[in-house]
Amino acid sequence: MAKSNMEQDILKVLYTEEEIKARVQEMGDELYEKFADKNPLFVGVLNGCFIFMADLVRATQVKSELEFIGLSSYHNGVKSSGVVQITRDLQRDITDRHLIVVEDILDSGNTLAFLNNYLLSKGAASITIVTLLDKPSRREKAITADLAGFVVPDEFVVGYGLDYAQQYRNVPYIGVLKPEVYSK
Ligand code: 5GP
Ligand code: MG
Numbered sequence: 001m002a003k004s005n006m007e008q009d010i011l012k013v014l015y016t017e018e019e020i021k022a023r024v025q026e027m028g029d030e031l032y033e034k035f036a037d038k039n040p041l042f043v044g045v046l047n048g049c050f051i052f053m054a055d056l057v058r059a060t061q062v063k064s065e066l067e068f069i070g071l072s073s074y075h076n077g078v079k080s081s082g083v084v085q086i087t088r089d090l091q092r093d094i095t096d097r098h099l100i101v102v103e104d105i106l107d108s109g110n111t112l113a114f115l116n117n118y119l120l121s122k123g124a125a126s127i128t129i130v131t132l133l134d135k136p137s138r139r140e141k142a143i144t145a146d147l148a149g150f151v152v153p154d155e156f157v158v159g160y161g162l163d164y165a166q167q168y169r170n171v172p173y174i175g176v177l178k179p180e181v182y183s184k
Contacts, residue, residue, distance in 0.1 A: 006168055010158075010175040015150055017172050020132075020160060023149050024052070027130065028059025030147060031100065034128070035062050041097045045115065046070040046088060047169070048104030051161035052132045052149075056102060064100075067092060073111050082140075084114040095123035104162050105133040106148070109141030116143065133157065133174070150174075156182065 015023075031040075044053040046068050057066065070088030099119060106112055112129060119127055134148035152174075158164050159171030164182060 002172075004171075006171055009168070009178055009181045010171070011178045013173050013175045014152060014157060015160075015174040020149070020174065021055070024055045024132075025059045027147055027149060028056060028061070031056075031060040031128075031130070032062050035060070035064070035098065035100065038098045039063055039065070040100050040128075041065045041067055041094060042100045042102055043090070043094075043119070044068045044102045045104070045111065047166075048161050048163065049102045051169070052104060053102045056130070067094070069115070071111055071115060082108070082110050084111055086118075090122070093122075094119065096125045098126045099124045099128065101127060101129045103129065103131040103145075104160075105135060105152075105157070106131040106143070106145050107135045107138050109139045109143040112145075113141035113143045132160070133162075 040062065042053065042057055042064060044050070044066070067090060068088065069090050070086065071084055072087050073082065073084045101115065103112060116127060128146045130147045131145040132149040133152045134145055135152050135154060137154045155176045156164070157174055158168035158177050159174045161169050163169045164177055
């Protein structure tokens with residue numbers, strides 16, 4: 001185990017590195033079956049997707065391309081503001097492309113509801129939503145993932161790309177942050 005000065009802020013581990021790896025491979029296998037003949041374009045939602053995206057595309061050995069979009073609905077807090085902003089736009093044409101949207105967590109649904117409409121308005125041929133984590137208890141928009149890694153309870157989680165105030169993204173597992181860390 002690597003040394004860590006973040007472990008002390010984690011209340012409990014929800015999914016270990018090994019569990020994540022096994023699940024991501026299953027997801028990759030599923031995507032392979034669906035997209036082997038479609039030259040899909042993976043669209044990662046920054047910043048949270050960066051670790052999951054890196055692992056998912058290697059677990060999905062399909063001829064494909066990558067793209068990123070930066071979206072933000074959080075202002076360094078633990079609750080979504082509901083207003084989604086594009087912080088980094090797509091850098092290429094997605095007309096008639098089969099998109100695989102890669103998100104870290106689907107919570108209120110505000111982010112993906114916005115993104116789904118945005119991608120459709122840009123002429124996507126199809127949109128498949130893949131999320132590492134799904135927190136269905138807090139959904140405000142009628143949006144569901146086509147493929148979800150794990151369903152999580154209504155707790156604020158960090159690690160494996162997910163942050164609190166831009167920190168903890170490099171924690172290698174998914175854990176629940178101690179409430180005293182964000183109520184400080
Ligand atoms: P939504 O728009 O569905 O409410 O939220 C999606 C975004 O909120 C995610 O991409 C993620 O950045 C952030 N988010 C929602 N729940 C959590 C959580 O439990 N932990 C962290 N770190 N981010 C979350
Ligand atoms: Mg995110």
